[in-house]
Amino acid sequence: xxxxxxxxxxxxxxxxxxxxxxxxxxxxxxxxxxxxxxxxxxxxxxxxxxxxxxxxxxxxxxxxxxxxxxxxxxxxxxxxxxxxxxxxxxxxxxxxxxxxxxxxxxxxxxxxxxxxxxxxxxxxxxxxxxxxxxxxxxxxxxxxxxxxxxxxxxxxxxxxxxxxxxxxxxxxxxxxxxxxxxxxxxxxxxxxxxxxxxxxxxxxxxxxxxxxxxxxxxxxxxxxxxxxxxxxxxxxxxxxxxxxxxxxxxxxxxxxxxxxxxxxxxxxxxxxxxxxxxxxxxxxxxxxxxxxxxxxxxxxxxxxxxxxxxxxxxxxxxxxxxxxxxxxxxxxxxxxxxxxxxxxxxxxxxxxxxxxxxxxxxxxxxxxxxxxxxxxxxxxxxxxxxxxxxxxxxxxxxxxxxxxxxxxxxxxxxxxxxxxxxxxxxxxxxxxxxxxxxxxxxxxxxxxxxxxxxxxxxxxxxxxxxxxxxxxxxxxxxxxxxxxxxxxxxxxxxxx
Ligand code: NAD
Numbered sequence: 001x002x003x004x005x006x007x008x009x010x011x012x013x014x015x016x017x018x019x020x021x022x023x024x025x026x027x028x029x030x031x032x033x034x035x036x037x038x039x040x041x042x043x044x045x046x047x048x049x050x051x052x053x054x055x056x057x058x059x060x061x062x063x064x065x066x067x068x069x070x071x072x073x074x075x076x077x078x079x080x081x082x083x084x085x086x087x088x089x090x091x092x093x094x095x096x097x098x099x100x101x102x103x104x105x106x107x108x109x110x111x112x113x114x115x116x117x118x119x120x121x122x123x124x125x126x127x128x129x130x131x132x133x134x135x136x137x138x139x140x141x142x143x144x145x146x147x148x149x150x151x152x153x154x155x156x157x158x159x160x161x162x163x164x165x166x167x168x169x170x171x172x173x174x175x176x177x178x179x180x181x182x183x184x185x186x187x188x189x190x191x192x193x194x195x196x197x198x199x200x201x202x203x204x205x206x207x208x209x210x211x212x213x214x215x216x217x218x219x220x221x222x223x224x225x226x227x228x229x230x231x232x233x234x235x236x237x238x239x240x241x242x243x244x245x246x247x248x249x250x251x252x253x254x255x256x257x258x259x260x261x262x263x264x265x266x267x268x269x270x271x272x273x274x275x276x277x278x279x280x281x282x283x284x285x286x287x288x289x290x291x292x293x294x295x296x297x298x299x300x301x302x303x304x305x306x307x308x309x310x311x312x313x314x315x316x317x318x319x320x321x322x323x324x325x326x327x328x329x330x331x332x333x334x335x336x337x338x339x340x341x342x343x344x345x346x347x348x349x350x351x352x353x354x355x356x357x358x359x360x361x362x363x364x365x366x367x368x369x370x371x372x373x374x375x376x377x378x379x380x381x382x383x384x385x386x387x388x389x390x391x392x393x394x395x396x397x398x399x400x401x402x403x404x405x406x407x408x409x410x411x412x413x414x415x416x417x418x419x420x421x422x423x424x425x426x427x428x429x430x431x432x433x434x435x436x437x438x439x440x441x442x443x444x445x446x447x448x449x450x451x452x453x454x455x456x457x458x459x460x461x462x463x464x465x466x467x468x469x470x471x472x473x474x475x476x477x478x479x480x481x482x483x484x485x486x487x488x489x490x491x492x493x494x495x496x
Contacts, residue, residue, distance in 0.1 A: 083178065108195065193215075242422075323380045326371060423467035
């Protein structure tokens with residue numbers, strides 16, 4: 001087994017020096033779980049235990065919501081530009097500590113490094129909107145009256161994030177509600193809570209008042225229901241699987257609050273007959289091996305013009321063959337899967353693909369021997385001859401598994417691209433601007449990229465899904481408005 005001494009010192013950050021082991025943040029104080037129970041956090045590349053965090057439950061949720069409710073009037077009533085300044089200071093600290101944030105995420109979810117990370121710029125973009133959230137003046141029948149709208153925050157918001165990219169996902173989801181004057185109870189995934197805890201510590205150091213950001217660690221099954229059904233929670237922001245998102249909506253409905261959902265994907269890479277393959281192929285390979293395919297925006301379905309199919313498959317094989325796989329500190333293209341459960345899931349889908357009659361054209365096995373025995377490594381994998389409707393073509397595998405489906409006509413390409421329950425992101429590869437526009441208008445997805453990588457867009461680009469990929473948008477200039485409620489105010493003379 002790899003031990004911590006095998007890891008080059010430049011990649012070592014001891015989580016215990018950054019965080020107080022066994023505590024989470026409630027009302028500005030780092031405290032253990034009310035029960036005293038803890039959960040172990042493991043490094044997917046070495047299986048070593050790297051930290052312990054509180055195993056929170058209802059009592060912790062109650063305390064965190066009470067803290068968020070107590071902090072709400074202060075945060076709501078402070079001048080918006082002060083909120084913006086504090087969030088900018090948080091961004092500055094995230095930039096100064098980018099290395100620690102990156103290594104914590106590498107340690108807890110095994111992802112290879114991608115510094116410089118997008119955390120600070122994504123906070124700054126939204127922080128700059130703090131003093132630009134405004135209502136409007138309204139027409140009145142009576143000229144001696146004036147009517148206008150105010151944008152009020154809601155109060156404490158529950159923000160639930162997944163394990164697959166806590167450093168990138170979390171600030172983008174909390175900064176919108178915060179800038180609008182709401183307070184937060186954050187629930188990271190039990191598997192990857194350290195980056196989120198460290199982000200909260202930096203927010204505290206930035207001077208964001210106690211209780212504005214609270215973090216409760218623990219499992220979804222133990223914290224989820226008490227948090228989402230808590231009467232003090234006024235809105236929910238959930239990022240995770242479509243199945244859990246559906247459950248979150250049911251729970252939120254018990255006290256009539258909505259949930260903004262950012263869910264799974266099965267995103268198409270549409271390769272039209274005139275595509276520039278030299279450009280497309282490296283992007284397609286990166287789009288499925290990035291984060292070991294454990295990405296909501298993974299470009300997992302290649303939808304290719306039949307005349308290009310053989311060429312594309314050969315080029316993809318060559319591209320996948322060059323992918324390096326290993327622990328993050330070797331700077332590989334692809335790291336391990338998160339854990340054994342993920343490996344079972346991915347290998348299970350590979351078996352399903354073979355049973356369904358697709359051709360396993362590349363990979364398909366677990367990597368073993370040496371460093372690979374320390375983590376759950378599965379080869380980059382590609383199925384060809386995949387027919388629309390096969391489970392491997394329809395369901396989110398959440399691993400490095402690419403499917404290739406061919407089409408004869410462009411209408412068929414659109415049907416296949418739109419033919420799953422999901423609609424998160426998509427890419428179209430074509431040299432023809434007319435075709436690009438045709439597809440951009442018709443693809444059912446929150447983001448259509450033309451001749452560029454999939455992904456959740458960039459800073460300022462709205463991010464969110466169509467269909468079973470969820471609803472609501474984050475990251476864009478109008479996103480903070482999702483976290484406000486419109487209040488109309490009418491005043492002036494009344495004539496009897
Ligand atoms: P998950 O749904 O299992 O868990 C997500 C979060 O919900 C975790 O914090 C988990 O502890 C919590 N949770 C689980 N059960 C809960 C319950 N009953 N009540 C409340 N919270 C509960 O998802 P995951 O496996 O952590 O993440 C992978 C999924 O997330 C994939 O489907 C991926 O596509 C999706 N995702 C989507 C986006 C996006 O922006 N659309 C981004 C990242 C990941």
